[in-house]
Amino acid sequence: MTPRPADAAILAGLRVVELSAFVAAPLGGATLAALGADVIRVDGPGGGIDIDRWPLHNGRSLYWAGLNQGKRSVVIDTRTEVGRRQVAGLITAPGEGGGIVLTNLPVKGWTSYEELSKRRADLIMMVITGDRDGGTAVDYTVNAALGFPWLTGPEGLDGPVNHVLPAWDAMTGYLAALAILAAERHRRRHGEGQLVELSLSDVGLAVAGHLGLLGEAILEPEPRGRFGNEVYGTFGRDFETRDGRRVMVLALTARQWASLGEATGLTAEFAAVESRAAADFRKEADRWVHRRPLFEVLESWFARHDLADVRKAFDSHGVLWGPYQTVKQLVADDPRASTMNPMFSEIEHPGTGRFLTAGSPLRFGAAPALPPRPAPELGEHTDEVLREFGLLA
Amino acid sequence: MTPRPADAAILAGLRVVELSAFVAAPLGGATLAALGADVIRVDGPGGGIDIDRWPLHNGRSLYWAGLNQGKRSVVIDTRTEVGRRQVAGLITAPGEGGGIVLTNLPVKGWTSYEELSKRRADLIMMVITGDRDGGTAVDYTVNAALGFPWLTGPEGLDGPVNHVLPAWDAMTGYLAALAILAAERHRRRHGEGQLVELSLSDVGLAVAGHLGLLGEAILEPEPRGRFGNEVYGTFGRDFETRDGRRVMVLALTARQWASLGEATGLTAEFAAVESRAAADFRKEADRWVHRRPLFEVLESWFARHDLADVRKAFDSHGVLWGPYQTVKQLVADDPRASTMNPMFSEIEHPGTGRFLTAGSPLRFGAAPALPPRPAPELGEHTDEVLREFGLLA
Numbered sequence: 001m002t003p004r005p006a007d008a009a010i011l012a013g014l015r016v017v018e019l020s021a022f023v024a025a026p027l028g029g030a031t032l033a034a035l036g037a038d039v040i041r042v043d044g045p046g047g048g049i050d051i052d053r054w055p056l057h058n059g060r061s062l063y064w065a066g067l068n069q070g071k072r073s074v075v076i077d078t079r080t081e082v083g084r085r086q087v088a089g090l091i092t093a094p095g096e097g098g099g100i101v102l103t104n105l106p107v108k109g110w111t112s113y114e115e116l117s118k119r120r121a122d123l124i125m126m127v128i129t130g131d132r133d134g135g136t137a138v139d140y141t142v143n144a145a146l147g148f149p150w151l152t153g154p155e156g157l158d159g160p161v162n163h164v165l166p167a168w169d170a171m172t173g174y175l176a177a178l179a180i181l182a183a184e185r186h187r188r189r190h191g192e193g194q195l196v197e198l199s200l201s202d203v204g205l206a207v208a209g210h211l212g213l214l215g216e217a218i219l220e221p222e223p224r225g226r227f228g229n230e231v232y233g234t235f236g237r238d239f240e241t242r243d244g245r246r247v248m249v250l251a252l253t254a255r256q257w258a259s260l261g262e263a264t265g266l267t268a269e270f271a272a273v274e275s276r277a278a279a280d281f282r283k284e285a286d287r288w289v290h291r292r293p294l295f296e297v298l299e300s301w302f303a304r305h306d307l308a309d310v311r312k313a314f315d316s317h318g319v320l321w322g323p324y325q326t327v328k329q330l331v332a333d334d335p336r337a338s339t340m341n342p343m344f345s346e347i348e349h350p351g352t353g354r355f356l357t358a359g360s361p362l363r364f365g366a367a368p369a370l371p372p373r374p375a376p377e378l379g380e381h382t383d384e385v386l387r388e389f390g391l392l393a
Numbered sequence: 394m395t396p397r398p399a400d401a402a403i404l405a406g407l408r409v410v411e412l413s414a415f416v417a418a419p420l421g422g423a424t425l426a427a428l429g430a431d432v433i434r435v436d437g438p439g440g441g442i443d444i445d446r447w448p449l450h451n452g453r454s455l456y457w458a459g460l461n462q463g464k465r466s467v468v469i470d471t472r473t474e475v476g477r478r479q480v481a482g483l484i485t486a487p488g489e490g491g492g493i494v495l496t497n498l499p500v501k502g503w504t505s506y507e508e509l510s511k512r513r514a515d516l517i518m519m520v521i522t523g524d525r526d527g528g529t530a531v532d533y534t535v536n537a538a539l540g541f542p543w544l545t546g547p548e549g550l551d552g553p554v555n556h557v558l559p560a561w562d563a564m565t566g567y568l569a570a571l572a573i574l575a576a577e578r579h580r581r582r583h584g585e586g587q588l589v590e591l592s593l594s595d596v597g598l599a600v601a602g603h604l605g606l607l608g609e610a611i612l613e614p615e616p617r618g619r620f621g622n623e624v625y626g627t628f629g630r631d632f633e634t635r636d637g638r639r640v641m642v643l644a645l646t647a648r649q650w651a652s653l654g655e656a657t658g659l660t661a662e663f664a665a666v667e668s669r670a671a672a673d674f675r676k677e678a679d680r681w682v683h684r685r686p687l688f689e690v691l692e693s694w695f696a697r698h699d700l701a702d703v704r705k706a707f708d709s710h711g712v713l714w715g716p717y718q719t720v721k722q723l724v725a726d727d728p729r730a731s732t733m734n735p736m737f738s739e740i741e742h743p744g745t746g747r748f749l750t751a752g753s754p755l756r757f758g759a760a761p762a763l764p765p766r767p768a769p770e771l772g773e774h775t776d777e778v779l780r781e782f783g784l785l786a
Contacts, residue, residue, distance in 0.1 A: 004583040010575050013582075022645075027603055031568075035575060049646055054626025054678065055609040055617065062605035062612070063626075069603070113758075132734060140629055141715030144641040145727060149622075149631075150719050151557040153546055160631060160639050160717045162622045163556035164544040167563070170600055174567040175424075179755050181574035182403050182428060186759060188581065189406075190397040194759035201729055202736050202754035207563055208720070209751040210420055210462070212455030214730065216448040217720035218748045219455070224448065229542075229555045233447025233456075236533055238542075238553060246553050248537040252415075253442055285447065322534030324553045326543050327601070327610035334538060336594055337607065341525060343595050355611045358602040361595035362572050365506075366579060366587035 009036020010367035013097040016180065017042060017090055018071065019111070021050040023139070023166050024128050024200065025104035026067035027173030032180065033070035034360035036370055037097075040072045040385055042087055047075075047378045060351040068375035069357070074386070075379035084110050086391045092120035093389045099193065100180060104128035113195040122193035124183045126176050132199040139166040142204045147213070155228045172203045235287035238324065239298060245307040246324040249298070249314075254282040256320045263317035269297050331356065342369075349374040402429020403760040406490040409573065410435060410483055411464065412504070414443040416532070416559050417521050417593065418497035419460035420566030425573065426463035427753035429763055430490075433465045433778055435480055437472075440771045453744040461768035462750070467779070468772035477503050479784045485513035486782045492586065493573060497521035506588040515586035517576045519569050525592040532559040535597045540606070548621045565596045628680035631717065632691060638700040639717040642691070642707075647675040649713045656710035662690050724749065735762075742767040 005012070014037040018029040026041070033039040043051070053063040074090070077083040088110060091101045099120045107127055109115065117123045130137030140162060143149060153161030179196045187193055208214050216223045229238040229248075235257065236250035251257040261267035270281060273293045279286040287294070302310070307323060314321045330337045339346060343361060348354045359372040386392045398405075407430035411422040419434070426432040436444070446456040467483070470476040481503060484494045492513045500520055502508065510516045523530030533555060536542060546554030572589045580586055601607050609616045622631040622641075628650065629643035644650035654660035663674060666686045672679040680687070695703070700716060707714045723730050732739060736754060741747045752765040779785045 001582065001584045004579070004585060010579055023604075027600075030603060031571070052678065054681065055605045055613070057608065057612045062608040064605075066603040066605045066608065131729065132736070136711070136713055137715065138643060138645065138713060140624055140641050140643060141713065144631070144639075144715045144717040145723060145729070147718055147720035147723050148556070148558050149717055153554055154550070157547070159633075160622065161546055161554065162624075162631070162641075163541070163558065163560075164625070165541050165556065165560055165600075166604070167556075167558055167560035170560070171563050171567055174564055174571060175755060178424070178567060178571040178574060179757070181571060181578060182755075183757065183759075185574060185578060185581075186397070186403055186757075188578075189394065190759075191394045192397060192759050194757055196758065197756040198754055202734070202751075205730055205734070206736065206751040206754045207420075207558075208723075209749075210423060210459040211416075211559070212448045212457075212459045213720050214724055214751075215450065215455040215459065215742070215745065215748050217724045219450045219746055220448070223720060229553065231533055231555075232557070238537070238555070240552075246537075248533050248555075250531060250533060252531065283445075285445065288447065318529070320529055320531060320534065322530065322537045324537040324542055325540055327540035327606050327616060330538060330540050330601075331607055331610045336524065336538070337598055341595070341598070343525070343599065349608070352608065353612055355608050356602075358595075358599040358607075361591055361599045362568060362575075363590040364572070364576065364579075364587055365589065366576075366583075366585050 004366065007368060009370050010364045011035040011037040014038065014100070014184065015095060015098040016040070016100045016102050019101065019103040019105050021048040021105065023067060023169035024172040025102055025176065027170055028176035029071060029102055030067055030069050031174060031177045031360070034370060035362065038072065039070070040074055040090065040381070041068060042074045042076055042090065043378065045075055045077050051378065057352045062352060065349050065352055065375045070373040071376060072381035072385060073376035073378055074382045076382070082393045086386060086393070088116060088119060089391045090385065090389055091116055092123060100124045100184065102126045102176060102180065117193065122187055122191060124180060124187060124193045124196070126180050126196045126198070128172060128176055129197070129199045131201050137201050139169045139200065142168050142201045145201070146204045146208050151224065151226050153226060153228070155226050157226070168200050168204045171207065172198060172200050175203060230291065233288050234284050235291060235294070237295060239302040241302050241305055241307045241310055243306040247307070247310060247321055248324065249319065249321045251287060251320065252284065257281055257287060259317045259319045263313045263319045264298070264301050266297055266301060270294060273297065345372050347372055347374055350377050397759065400761060402763050403757045404428040404430040407431065407493070407577065408488060408491040409433070409493045409495050412494065412496040412498050414441040414498065416460060416562035417565040418495055418569065420563055421569035422464060422495055423460055423462050424567060424570045424753070427763060428755065431465065432463070433467055433483065433774070434461060435467045435469055435483065436771065438468055438470050444771065450745045455745060458742050458745055458768045463763070463766040464769060465774035465778060466769035466771055467775045469775070475786045479779060479786070481509060481512060482784045483778065483782055484509055485516060493517045493577065495519045495569060495573065510586065515580055515584060517573060517580060517586045517589065519573050519589045519591070521565060521569055522590070522592045524594050530594050532562045532593065535561050535594045538594070539597045539601050544617065544619050546619060546621070548619050550619070561593050561597045564600065565591060565593050568596060623684065626681050627677050628684060628687070630688060632695040634695050634698055634700045634703055636699040640700070640703060640714055641717060642712065642714045644680060644713065645677065650674055650680060652710045652712045656706045656712045657691070657694050659690055659694060663687065666690065738765050740765055740767055743770050
């Protein structure tokens, strides 16, 4: 055990080679990079299949810039024998924190665990696939299979509603990063590397299980339907203010429920509903079951109040609520999305410009936070990295 | 370094005390438990605020059962001095893999890092909050602030659309689990514990940044709007089959685009659109820009084919697609959500019944998978745990 160098980030000493595209694996790599791991993304000439993905600015991909923050970029042509040797050499280069590869590209032949682990026996290889059997699946097909599009969206709508957030990708990326740390702990304790596998569809299925949705669909003859913006099983919904803004309001706890009554002055009206229904609104389930008359009372209250009044009343009473914002409104108005939030800095992204950029959301008391870094230019570190690992052709 | 015991799960030897409710922290704990950590959830008499959350079966919470899988449950009344001493003793009990606490409850006084670390200097404490400043925020208010509800849902709809999946909670839970492993790595290397902090809103903001949405909103005068079920910047959308089923179809790559033409026999019609538009449909951006006429061609093709025909044609040509399913259809029809998938077993959940349950989606080559375990009965392990750590009153 050694004393910690004062300036060492929490994942200092870890080195991950990333062969990737799209969201899950790049986000896993970016997550580790933001915590101080040396993450080296390897692409072929011209870049990966995701190099030009929308949204663009000045013709450059903001998507690529976001998902590859803080990495080093190496371009190697693996159609040549020399290139394949270089990539294999990089992945299996010696060093206590090295010998780790993260990929969501097809692995076979020279990129297989079997072949690469011949060059470094304690190799850790994290492979992300679509389906568990290696079949192709992406966030959008997994989401369609899981049932969420029939639960999301306005009540009475005819058809599924996809959510725009690639949530399964993001969760898979985070789990892959977690798995790398678990495997590295194992290697540190037992000297042994391993192949780790994770599929997007298994992540979706496991989460659907954790949330009780699989059990519900198996055990209940009539599982839940679609409830629009109402939060199933509790008190929560959107409302429109007099000035046409929308707010999300919840009462998950008895205290939050009491606050909502106090902030709106509707305690007596809520109690009247409670008494008529013979309900106990200190209970979450009762607030859900009898939500309709409560929503009516609140709708007419919101129709008489502007967002500014709502904010004042709700914040002073500790109501659980928040305004809906477009992304434009978020970056214009919300102090959490500004340099007032220490997670953010304005930094220059080569080719696209200077804009507000986040570092890791994780704050470690015993390790300094790394300031956010832009994505590299494609191939920016090719020479540097090949030289560093003695792999120049 | 010691050889690995053959039956040791990947996180064997790790012990985490969880003071939690709802999704993020319980999911973080369940994730570590599924990988073999000893996760001990501590609740007050009667259980936490989430003990009765919907969905229910036989009056018992399937939500609680899902989010607390594989943990031990201890009930201690922390309104008493003895109870507080027991919980603090449990959190700070000796042992190499112990001294770790995961919480999303307010920490202050005796539960603060300052106080607890007096009892164990190398304590690791992972604290999840709503907002970074400790303010209350939940998945639904964070999501409203981030802008996704204005991007999700049918084009032309007036109003925000919440997605039903508590995606920010899930990501936060996974990141918290990751952070515990990062802090434990640090402790193993440098002998030092620490406080780790993470807020739900920072997770949402960081992910919005990684996906390019913040940069887009800052740099572009007119950032993207709402595109219904179309996947922004690429070729992807839902279609309705002749027999009234919905399918999600994508072509993210040139190869997938070619497959779609071959599987539907529409290659020539696609080429005609391409030629009229002077586009190059091998490029993702061109498939997005000129998607409307392509959608029309496909709509009429799907209207002439049943799901069974679609499946046969698409699977044999490697099209990237999947059927929409309700959760009922998922558990009835999809082999991925059955015991054909080795992640799943049918297990008995005390009080609710026997149903299909997932273990960890992560597969470690050098450590056996743990079979899925149910959530404990509330307080099931109180005596066992207090005795084990010498904390009986």
